[in-house]
Amino acid sequence: MRLKPGFLQYLTLLSATFAALVLVSCSPERKLANQFMQNKEPSAVMLLAPDFVYKVSYKLPDSAVLANTPDYLTDSLLLANTDVIRFVNDSAYMTSFVAGFSNALKRIGFKVYSPEYSGEFLAHGQKAVIINIAQAELEEYFDSIGEKAQFGDEDLYSYEFFITSVNLNFWFEMSGMNHNDSVMRVLFGQQVISDRVDGGFRYFPFTGDVKYIYSVDSIDTGDLYFAAYKAGELNATYLNDYLMNRYIQNKLPANRPAQKAYTYDWLTGNIRKLKVWGFTEM
Numbered sequence: 001m002r003l004k005p006g007f008l009q010y011l012t013l014l015s016a017t018f019a020a021l022v023l024v025s026c027s028p029e030r031k032l033a034n035q036f037m038q039n040k041e042p043s044a045v046m047l048l049a050p051d052f053v054y055k056v057s058y059k060l061p062d063s064a065v066l067a068n069t070p071d072y073l074t075d076s077l078l079l080a081n082t083d084v085i086r087f088v089n090d091s092a093y094m095t096s097f098v099a100g101f102s103n104a105l106k107r108i109g110f111k112v113y114s115p116e117y118s119g120e121f122l123a124h125g126q127k128a129v130i131i132n133i134a135q136a137e138l139e140e141y142f143d144s145i146g147e148k149a150q151f152g153d154e155d156l157y158s159y160e161f162f163i164t165s166v167n168l169n170f171w172f173e174m175s176g177m178n179h180n181d182s183v184m185r186v187l188f189g190q191q192v193i194s195d196r197v198d199g200g201f202r203y204f205p206f207t208g209d210v211k212y213i214y215s216v217d218s219i220d221t222g223d224l225y226f227a228a229y230k231a232g233e234l235n236a237t238y239l240n241d242y243l244m245n246r247y248i249q250n251k252l253p254a255n256r257p258a259q260k261a262y263t264y265d266w267l268t269g270n271i272r273k274l275k276v277w278g279f280t281e282m
Contacts, residue, residue: 032248033262033271037109041247042176044111044124048132049098053090057082058141083164085138087221094136096225097170100232108240108266131239132173134186138224139167143194149201151210159212163195164219168231171282172239186282187242189235193227195219238278240264245274 057078079086102112113121121128146160172187199214241263249258261274 027260028252029248029258029260029262030271032251033244033264035251036244036247037264037271040109040127042110042124042127042129042243044113044121044128045105046113046115046118046121046128046130047098047102048115048130049094050133050136051090051094053088053093054135054137055079055082055085055088056137056139057085058139059083082140084166084219084221084224085140088138088224089221092225093138093228094133096228097136097232098133100229101236102232104233104236104266105239108236108264110240126176128176129243130173130175132175133170134173135169135171137167137169139169141165141167145197147200147212149210151201151203157201157210157212159201161214163197163216165192165194166219166224166227167192168224168227170231170235172235172279174239187239187279188282189231189238189279191227191231191234193219193223234278237263237266240266241274241277242279242281 057075059078059081105112111124141164142162143165144160144162146158148156148158150156168191170189172189173184174187175184196217196219197214198217199212201210201212203210241261244264245258245261248262252258261277262271263274264271
């Protein structure tokens with residue numbers, strides 16, 4: 001049977017695509033990423049957490065009030081002007097974050113220890129790493145959001161307003177146990193939570209009026225505690241990404257930088273290319 005030229009081109013393209021996928025899947029970086037997930041070096045993590053959370057406000061009260069306030073009272077005045085973070089219980093917040101962080105690390109495959117189990121932790125020797133959550137910070141501020149719309153040939157309508165947003169900032173100090181690389185590394189991660197907004201422009205044909213109608217579901221302390229747990233899970237993923245890609249680079253020849261970075265999705269169990277780094281190394 002004679003194949004049609006179009007079908008032959010299709011087979012050629014399919015074969016080339018398959019070959020490219022095989023080549024990518026067999027890249028040294030991907031092999032090392034899989035090796036890291038199998039070997040887990042390090043395999044044990046000790047988590048240390050702070051007792052308090054720094055709270056910073058960028059919601060400025062009346063400038064005249066601020067101008068007449070002594071410097072040593074400025075931070076207190078700014079914090080009193082916040083809607084959410086001044087009500088956050090530091091212990092509840094950090095407990096939620098550590099729970100999310102620890103649970104995600106365990107799902108990824110790490111053994112996680114708290115300081116009271118230091119003896120068991122030290123038994124892992126050079127395959128152990130200490131993660132000290134050196135500082136946790138909440139920053140509350142006004143965030144500007146807006147929308148534009150046009151109805152027929154009418155003018156372009158725009159509306160802008162402010163909502164409350166909070167940055168969840170974390171600094172991690174990472175140090176190994178009996179590693180050749182004993183340098184303490186400082187890593188920074190940030191997540192953001194904001195008021196939830198539902199709204200849009202409405203056109204009233206009988207009057208020709210255009211109005212922007214919206215409602216705001218403001219964040220509260222319960223939202224922040226839940227966000228802290230989710231931030232813990234996300235930062236655990238960032239930590240695994242950081243350790244995995246360091247492992248990849250250390251296993252490659254000294255003069256060969258890694259061509260790709262990889263991430264492990266603990267929800268699906270898949271390794272894929274990393275598009276955006278979660279941690280910033282300080």
